[in-house]
Amino acid sequence: MALPSPIPDALAELIAERLRAIGEPTRIRILDRLRGGEQTVQELTEALGTSQQNISKHLGVLHGVGILSRARAGSHVRYAIADPTVLDLCESVCGGVQRQLAELAALVGEIEGSAR
Numbered sequence: 001m002a003l004p005s006p007i008p009d010a011l012a013e014l015i016a017e018r019l020r021a022i023g024e025p026t027r028i029r030i031l032d033r034l035r036g037g038e039q040t041v042q043e044l045t046e047a048l049g050t051s052q053q054n055i056s057k058h059l060g061v062l063h064g065v066g067i068l069s070r071a072r073a074g075s076h077v078r079y080a081i082a083d084p085t086v087l088d089l090c091e092s093v094c095g096g097v098q099r100q101l102a103e104l105a106a107l108v109g110e111i112e113g114s115a116r
Contacts, residue, residue: 021065022086025064026050027058034068035087 022028026048033039033047033081041059045052059079061070081087086100 017043018065018067018086021061022066022090024058027062028053028090030055030058030062031067031081031086031090034079035082038071038078040076040078042076044079 007015011059014100029048030044033044039047039073041052041055043060045055048055059068061068062078063070066085068079070077070079072078
């Protein structure tokens, strides 16, 4: 689906809200863990080595913007990726970072080679 041009103000705000939601390292790590399937707060807390309160706060933000879904399973709540396009975005950004690092490494190699 193509974005309208110009992007309406309300849509621009929604896009920015989602980008802000994933623009935090712990939230990216949560999304990475959930790529393998749904998990509970406790499972994420143990996997990421942080507090339950911290994980719950981040899950609330991601759920609030529609990136995650949650479902009660007995006495636990299981979280899952509700919008898989967020993983496509992460993959795209990661690919861009890898390309940039490769270009910088090549440049450094050229500089070091010419300094000899």
